[in-house]
Amino acid sequence: MDSVAGLAMGFANALTPINLGWALLGCFLGTAIGVLPGIGPALTIALLLPVTFKVEATGAFILFCGVFYGAMYGGSTTSILLNTPGESGSIITALEGAKMARNGRAGPALVTAAVGSFVAGTVGTLGISFIGPIVVDLALKLGPAEYFSLMLLCFVTVSAVLGGSALRGLTSLAFGLMLGLVGIDLQTGQPRLTFGVPELLDGVNVVLVAVALFAVGETMYLAWRHVEGGQEVREIGRLWMSATDWRRSIGPWIRGSLLGFPFGVLPAGGTEMPTMLSYYAERKMVKPEFRDEFGTTGAIEGVAGPEAANNAAAAGILVPMLTLGLPTSATAAIMLSAFQSYGIQPGPMLFTQQPVLVWTLIASLYIANVMLVVLNLPLVGLWARILKIPTPQLYAGILVFATIGTYGISNSVTDLVLLYGIGIIAMFMRRFDFPTAPVVIGMILGPMAEQALRQALTISQGDWTTFLTRPISATILALAVVALVGPRLWAFRQRRAEG
């Protein structure tokens, strides 16, 4: 069956009133749970999994798609308003989004996230239907050497645009690399940097670190600099995007979507790398008159791009999950277990054995996407009202929710000590102008890069030239060199031209 016929059949199936009802219910539940601070899509789906068992397979998966996209929407809402990302993909959204919210631009930030998600979802759904199978063939050709080069490219692009000071940015990155090392080494089973604490054997949770860096650290810094009696007035401002906002968002939406989808399809891609790359790309490409908004009052490009990349990657993740049976994110792993509980094994045979289910699933992804824009845009005003809560109650609430989110996952006081301890470090980082985003980047990419490096060298039997002799790896490394040296050469030439 070709893609067009399959998609048509899928839509015919998904558009029945009862299936539309399931999609609507899924969207609603997903948004409602996903909007709780510290709860991301993976946890939302895991929590709602028992609900789906009460429904027959097709209905359950439609419900599931709604929950999946709904949780993504809800997650970005709390990232923007409260600076408490619930999963690693929306960490980057919180960077500029929370700054926009604090400067009276919560409405446009939420709208650009919602519309960006819609654009990305559309690109992603088209991608799954038409180019997914081709990308999977290509992705299977990438080995550890290529992945290591890809991560090196990420490190280079990140450190080349670290902002204020390269020394402080790199220190943040190294701190993240250190946190990423904590736990059992995957290849040899040796505990590393655990200092004899058994709870640290599982490693440090990335979401915990992000919440500590953004929410707890920020709250502490504000207490440090709190002026008695001086109430901070947060303006909600206009809710809808202005014409300029639309003009500034369209490019990032499309670039983010196109960047995010292929990364989602890669078996080691995930949502983190494309959101980071999109953020730094937008920061580089922004028009000079808006450049100052990055990192200060919040730039809309920094929300639109990463949020689109996040959603497109999340859709892309379904490609290896459905066609290879390979879950590449926590969310996909839980979806895979749901498939298995219905006795369906995703893999190369799925499209031929269960065409109705698969195409209905893909069609209902698209329907969920449309529904969420329609549902969420009118709610923007309601969500933005959260900012009207007075400062003391708002920050006390943020701290309580950061605590419950952390404690609820592990039931461990050790994790709370980590949450507050890293929060204190984040407070000093804020005071001494160390950027916090590289910590998260180092923590996520560090272990992946180390793993890829060691696998590549094991395969090549210790031959370091493997990174240069494999053509795709060599190309990516060349790109990294260009990213590192290019801007400097360019600046040098300009200076010569002027002088």
Added chain:
Amino acid sequence: MNQLSHRAGTAAGTPRADLVVGLGVVVLGLLVLYAAWAIPESPLYAQVGAKAVPYLVGVILVALGIGLSATAAKGGWSHGLEEEMAAPPTNWRALGLLGAGLVVQLALIDWLGFVIAATIQYVLVCSAFGSRRPLRDLLIGILVTLGAYIAFARLLGVNIGAGVLEGII
């Protein structure tokens, strides 16, 4: 303390504070190097063992720490930060109350349960940020934490531990 003496204190203290940060990073790097050294040698053959990357990260941290200390010795970077120039003095009362909130949470959550620990934390953090009505905060705190507990534990089935109040409802 008046504003003037505070300003003078900051201006003189800044490079020293920056130096402390730089040395702190060096110490962190040394700690990582020690931890890397303490990883037992793996009996398994590997091209790159479990210790290589930790050693690398330790060396990088020490090098960056030395770099930061050198910058601090030349006058530091804090004095150039716009935010620090305009910053009000350290609010010890707010920091103290907030810290107390964190300590209370850590000490009580396993013993009295989430609802009581988080409610006390809520009241302390509210007063840290200048709320003058602790009774109202207590009431809101109980509602917020109870609501969160019911949403997480009862509706979603997330285990957030047992406690005194949790046992009653």
